[in-house]
Amino acid sequence: MIQLAFTKTEISADTAVKQGAALRQMNELLERLSTAPKYHTLTKKDRAQLSREGYAADLVDNLVLITQRKEESTVTDNDNLVVGFTYAAFDPALYANETLKNHFKQMSQGCCCFCESFLMPTASGHISHYRPVQQLDLEGVEHTKPNSECSPYFSEAYQQENLVYVCSGCDVTHKAGRFPIAGERFPHVALSTENALLVNPYQENPRDFIRFNLCNGHAYPFDQACAFYADTQKLTEQDVEALLWKTPSAIPNQVDEAGALLTDSGVEQAFTFWLKSEASQRQSSRGAVTIVTLGLNRSDLVLARLMTLKQYHNDFITHKAALAQPLMPEDIATIAYRSLALDAFATWQSIANGTGSNLANNEGTNKGTNKGTNIGTNIGASEDTNVANSLPLMANTVLKLREQANNTVENPELDILLPSWFRCCLSYLVLESELQQTGKRRLVFLCNQDRLYGETDTEKCIFLSIKWQRDLHKVIKVRSKRNIWEASFSELANSRPHELINLFANNDVWVEGNFQPLA
Incomplete structure (x- = not known):
């Protein structure tokens, strides 16, 4: 961002x-x-x-x-x-x-x-x-x-x-x-005082919260890294920025496409300890929340970043002499992934110049480490200063990421591949006379044409939100005047809105399964 x-x-x-x-x-x-x-x-x-x-x-x-x-x-x-x-x-x-x-x-x-x-x-x-x-x-x-x-x-x-x-x-x-x-x-609070965790690209600088690691193409929570180093080494945000550009292995909690740790082991151990002892810091990382909410490390996106880095690196080699000053977004001759470009050119320039090495050995107070371990002692000790080696665009990396992009379920947390318009219109309806029913739930489409929900209000009823992780694969039954047939949420989601309205306007629809009684 x-x-x-x-x-x-x-x-x-x-x-x-x-x-x-x-x-x-x-x-x-x-x-x-x-x-x-x-x-x-x-x-x-x-x-x-x-x-x-x-x-x-x-x-x-x-x-x-x-x-x-x-x-x-x-x-x-x-x-x-x-x-x-x-x-x-x-x-x-x-x-x-x-x-x-x-x-x-x-x-x-x-x-x-x-x-x-x-x-x-x-x-x-x-x-x-x-x-x-x-x-x-x-x-x-x-x-x-x-x-x-x-x-x-x-x-x-x-x-x-x-x-x-x-x-x-x-x-x-x-x-x-x-x-x-x-x-x-x-x-419950005014919109202006609501504490949104999703970074707003209009009202704030996303780079205060999210940066990019050239070694794996991943977005990482820069605000969390700053909090970690501020607590453990008393580094300022500018110090952390310079450190992570000079020594990418100092970026906490980073792995490659195979799951191998890219972060310096001492840093990772200290970060893990700090994270457990500073739960409030973890919860308040807007960078981390935004990365997860938007899926900024989904495989196909990471692959696109890695492919773009190859061109950036060619540009760096060609124009290296002209990069003595820090880049600004408007200075980058690219359209896509400008924030990634800022980190790419700054990292390569920093490594090429050998700047910022003293930051890696800043002892600080180390209050977040076990027994005073200096988390910066070995950062960069084995850092390869060859600029090209910070670019992991090897054939096997690309192939693995392509395979992940083709096979990964996009949203494993919600396990929902159903569009919002579809989910916002469906609900369980339980009539007062059916509160003790456990074998099925009536399913309604929340519009005035639904056969049950939109009819006359003859009986009290309660509505239940659909638990999508639990119910996504349950069997749906549809009963018309002549037939009863089966359907699924996925099948209904692939229908056009007017087809769904027609379905719920002319049929009884319910979901079968084991449900809790409501009375």
């Missing part, structure tokens, strides 16, 4: 009016329904009334009003009224039209604003949101809550400060609806 100079672009008067009207109506609807009774849903009659009052059809049809239970249990204390919108309530014409897309594409020089891959030749970039507006995926310390829920950031859907030009790898496969924070989440 690299910092981008954010600017707004002028939109048409018509678009501005529509954005304002959509935001105003969304806020009105949420405020109006915030005091609705629990265990009831909106009926067709309710939605028709809202339409007659002048609310946009896309908002009314995809307005969510449910009572959601956090966990499958008989406890009702945490049954929460949820009011929000599904993906279809947000009009791409108002946040991803050609005017906006071209502006943000130009702002990032045609690269993904997260991973810096150049997207223009394949026209593979799209406009998405820094804070997710369609769905919020919760994980980590928030696992006590549902896996996903309606996003509280709906009001940010059309704000240009929240729009980003991104690739599908970062945005769809990895980030999806995730937006990790520390502390309270909006709207």
Whole structure:
């Protein structure tokens, strides 16, 4: 990631009016329904009334009003009224039209604003949101809550400060609806005071948090490395920068494509000890959180970086005499992976000049090491000063990474390859008369056309978020007037939205499996 100079672009008067009207109506609807009774849903009659009052059809049809239970249990204390919108309530014409897309594409020089891959030749970039507006995926310390829920950031859907030009790898496969924070989440705190952990390329310099290791092509949490060396050797951020450029083996927690340790063994031992004793530092590393959230070390991306490094190295050899001064992003004659280029040229120049060697032996206080071990003693003692040797573009490396890119499940943490629009529309519905049922769960599509969810409100009901890791491979049954057939979540996810709406409008759908009773 690299910092981008954010600017707004002028939109048409018509678009501005529509954005304002959509935001105003969304806020009105949420405020109006915030005091609705629990265990009831909106009926067709309710939605028709809202339409007659002048609310946009896309908002009314995809307005969510449910009572959601956090966990499958008989406890009702945490049954929460949820009011929000599904993906279809947000009009791409108002946040991803050609005017906006071209502006943000130009702002990032045609690269993904997260991973810096150049997207223009394949026209593979799209406009998405820094804070997710369609769905919020919760994980980590928030696992006590549902896996996903309606996003509280709906009001940010059309704000240009929240729009980003991104690739599908970062945005769809990895980030999806995730937006990790520390502390309270909006709207419990003001948006301006929410402590976002995902690095924002508009408002801050990503290089304060994320740098790149030339020895394996990986992004690493620079802020965490700075915290480690500040605690153990009293080094400043500038000292750490110079140290890691001069001696890449001083970068903590680094391995090659085969899993072999690249970090100096003494450094790694000290870092492991420090990490265990400084849990708060580990939790607060925004660089580490951002790398994981965006999948910045996915195999195909690492391979692309390594291939790009080969060209960078040729440029370095050709222009080495002109690199006496530190490079700035605007000085680099490249488009993609500019942050990687900064670390590449600085590392090669530092090694070639033999600068910064004293930093490796800074004894400091070593308060994070066992028995006062000097973590810098052997850093760089066996460091190869041949610039070419810092470039691991060997044939077997490339082949191994290609194999990993072809075979690796992209998001092993969530184990979800289902799009956000799909997940935000599906939920389990349990009628009051079925609270003790354990063999199946009713599955509904959260729109007004669903056969059960969108019908008259004749019976109280509770909704449960789908546990995707657990239920992804469960059997789905669909019953029409004539037949019953089987389906799967993966199969449904490959359907078009209007096909799914038609399926849920005309059939009973449920998921079979072992479920906990709710009463």
